[in-house]
Amino acid sequence: MEDYLFKLKPYLNEFQKLEKKFENGVPHSISLDYKKHLGHIVFSGLIHGNEVGSLPALLKSIDDLLSNKLKYGGKVTFFLGNIDAALKNVRYLEADLNRSFGNKNSMQKSMERKRALEIMPLLNRADVxxxxxxxxxxxxxxFYIFEMNEQSYYWARAAGVAQTFVTRKKGSSFSAAGMCSDEYVRSLGKVGVTIELSEKGFSQESENICYNIIKRSLFLMDKVYGNKFSIKKLSHKNGDFEFFSVIHREPFSSPATKLKEGLANFNKVTKGMDLGWKDSQKTMISPKNGYILFPKYPTRNSEGNAIPPLPGEIFVLADKIKEHPLLWE
Ligand SMILES: [Zn+2]
Known part of the structure; x- marks a missing residue:
């Protein structure tokens, strides 16, 4: 924890310092406007507090824009979702910020819902x-992960860097609980893209992937909003994704539900494979062939029960899709 805060705090201080100069009215955000075209792109990190791996790249991008090392002609905003959770090295404090967007949760009173209400006006002004x-x-x-949407897909493919796209049909909400930030932006008819960089924490790998996606997408903004290029045509310069979709969601049915140790994202599993324990006795069997995504290992008490709040799912299974998701539309 000490080591984590030792790394985290200088980035947060640096962001705060820059925010004093380039604030836009929404806390924990920075906007730069080069006014050569009207395009506005927004980047965010720390929507889940302990997913800090994008932070060095967000700051490097701001520095490089300010020193003119990165050239850009439109408006760009960077915001940090949940600094309070980041400082405690947790995903969220009271509710998942990434399930708190939109109007479904108007009754919710959590600090994350309040934060979502601060961020939504900023997202309302985003094009991408x-x-x-x-x-x-x-x-x-x-991997990129979001509900299939033609424009968002072209932007993700044109930005590239990651070659994998986990997607789902339109209208099948990612989670029953509430809206994600990217889902909210797509609901406004704009481009919303989520990318999973790597395992949580600071790493050179996540910094590089994040920085390259930012650099690429600023270049694309200038092409699309400055020179009227089509994002579809630009996307065709990159190879297509390897597409996956979720084929099974395993509910976190009781606090005793538990996965075997050591499962990683994109580990291949086969139907009938023993993956852990459903409740305390029953074994948890993989119902299908596929690839593990989002395996969860929450903190447990001395009896081995997961400490609430329980995540909705203990893991999901994804599999490669054969037909191109553009054909779903
Ligand atoms: Zn996350």
Missing amino acids: YFDFHQTIMPCLKP
Whole structure:
């Protein structure tokens, strides 16, 4: 924890210092406007507090824009989602910020809902939005993940860097609990993209992936909003994704439900494979062939029961899709 805060705090201080100069009215955000075109791109990190791996790249991008090392002609905003949770090295404090957007949760009173209400006006003014996340467990490769949407897909493919896209049909909400930030932006008819960089924490790998996506997407903004290029055409300069979709969600049915140790994102599993324990006695069997995503290992008490709040799912299974998701539309 000490080591984590030792790394985290200088980045947060640096962000705060820059925010004093480039604030836009929304706390924990910075906007730069080069006014050569009207395009506005928004980047975010720390929507989940302990997914700090994007932070060095967000700051490096701001520094490089200010020193003119990165050239850009439009408006760009960087914001940090949940600093309070980041300082405690947790995903969230009272409610998952990434399930707190939209109007479904108007009754919710959590600090994260309050934060979502601060951020929504900023997202309302975005044309393109990239949200950087990290997985809880080790991850074999970076991946884009969002509901299929033609424009957002072209932007992700054109930005590239990651070659994997986990997607789902339109209208199948990522989580029953509430809206994600990127989902909120797409609901406004704009481009919203989420990317999982790597396993959570600071790493050179996540910094590089994040910085390259930011650099690429600023370049694309100038092409699309400055020179009227089509994002579809620009996206075709990159190879297509390897597409996955979720085929199973395993509910976190009781506090005793538990996965075997050591499962990582994109580990291949086969139907019938023993993955852990459902409740205390029953074994948890993989119902299908596929690839593990988002395996969860919450803190447990001395009886082995997970300490609430329990996540909605203990893992999901994804599999490669054969038909191109553009054909879903
Ligand atoms: Zn996340």
